Amino acid sequence: LSYRIVAIAGEGIGPEVVKASLKVLQLVVKLEGFSLQVDYGWLGSTALEKFGSYFPQATIELCNGANGIVFGAVTQGGLLELRKHYDFFCNLRPIRLANSLVHKSSLRPEKIQGLDILIVRELVSGIYFGPAGRSGDEKGAYGYHTMLYYDEEIRRIARQALHKAQQRRRLLTVAHKENALPHLPWTRLVQEEAKQFPDVVVEPMLVDNLAMQMVLNPQRFDVILAGNMFGDILSDIGGALVGSLGLLGSASLNADGFGLYEAVHGTAPDIAGKGIANPLGTLEACVLMLQQWGEVRAAQRIMAAQERVLAKGYRTADLSPQGAEILVNTEQLIDLLLEELDSK
């Protein structure tokens, strides 16, 4: 088997974490005996410099026909366009906590042990994509953005979330704000789709309450379905639960299963270029890509290696190593992972 991916490093810590993750990916590919071609694409301000556009045609041509896109980070410019261009509407953000990191959360260990949430976020519609602009009237200047959802956009992401819930613990919590946003009837639409998934329990929850419950009782959640902006905020709360956004990866899929794989964190300009960024978010995204391809054994190899390295106490700076834990930089962590992979 042979795959081709496009790696888009972006800015900030993007290049460091993409390079690091690809090293691990390449070794696993070799160990598993399939082949991987990596092309390099551009997005964001580095693309603007090179091609005069945040999301250049050259990148589109590279991505067309690829098996996946591994993405680093950009500040802004290009990312929303990329997501929209390929209709990557289904953003999967698993929030899982390695046992060895339980005491890294700001939550008490008994609140967080065994945490395993999947956030399903709608990614190409809602308020980031609705009619927007600036204008003015006799009352002065104003700006606006519109949270607009076609019913069918809600239905199609609902089906994905219901499907995921069915494969897991069969509880789907739906973020909504119908007491203030009654024209976006997430509850009703999800419940209608749920008729095809009779074994899944659908639990509508006001988004404000949901944010609170994620901190009070995170273990009670299985799959959380949310629109674009609510999903954005809720998944960062997920990052707080596991102690660092640096650990979380995400997959954004379109209807054909073609996907964009990126960490949940951003460019982290404060630590960019220092070689100390946590590559595990992007690596988690690569794991999701392997799973999407059906390369389950390759995915498991990476996860197992990662767990062993963490269990031995190695930590990047974002996890503020303490006591017996050992501070490592990006390269050291990757070398440790490569060793673990090789020794198996």
Place this chain on the structure above:
Amino acid sequence: LSYRIVAIAGEGIGPEVVKASLKVLQLVVKLEGFSLQVDYGWLGSTALEKFGSYFPQATIELCNGANGIVFGAVTQGGLLELRKHYDFFCNLRPIRLANSLVHKSSLRPEKIQGLDILIVRELVSGIYFGPAGRSGDEKGAYGYHTMLYYDEEIRRIARQALHKAQQRRRLLTVAHKENALPHLPWTRLVQEEAKQFPDVVVEPMLVDNLAMQMVLNPQRFDVILAGNMFGDILSDIGGALVGSLGLLGSASLNADGFGLYEAVHGTAPDIAGKGIANPLGTLEACVLMLQQWGEVRAAQRIMAAQERVLAKGYRTADLSPQGAEILVNTEQLIDLLLEELDSK
């Protein structure tokens, strides 16, 4: 001195917590030697039954000229209209943690000790009030709500928040999402207003990151300024930090200093009518009202009594008493507070 307030009980646990808080308020009024007249108003579905409207004219007439409105809770219907009618744009939500409740948070004690955040939420504009509706086109049916802010609406709430920060620790964190919502330039507008408050540090923060930082490092925050919907979500995270939304109260003020005082929690239908609701959120709202009136000593009396009762280990069910703590219902807690007040 003589004050007149309108008490609006609403639904769910609303009537229980309003009645309970007013008992405490009345005793303090007596002890401090001023006088208080309480009129009873209607809002929400109970108002609909009685007057045929969620927000009846009778309630408006009662509220006109009063010194404050003490409000319980409604599911929906009337509350947004009430806030809008009196232009209660400035919603203050203090998030403070009594020392004796430190171990009630799901966060580790060292993360939460001494927590003292003030959320300043814009309350009468933004997406809950912008153009909204349902419609359809060749792609199907859709619904929409518009997050619309006049620059001046952002500026006036910014001035309030800056003023509050100046009286506190002089750090103002501004929730925004300008990488996806560029037409709502909170950062620039707040920074312009901040020129009149040179001693306040303005720190813009993406709302997703802010939600995360509230869980990772809550102690770093002083005042948080947010638009209506972001403020809604962030203040519920605040409820999670202190262990129960039942503890938080809020004041919503208009430009004349007239205000609506309510708990941050909702109707809690699961426990309504059982007499076990936590009245401390509504009581905290009454404390904010006394402070707004300049009745500082009366406010302090209530806070001190509350701290002593909590320090003795009395807890309502929402705080899941454990070990040496003593479970009390609403009435028992109020009796304990009245005793403490009398004994001083």
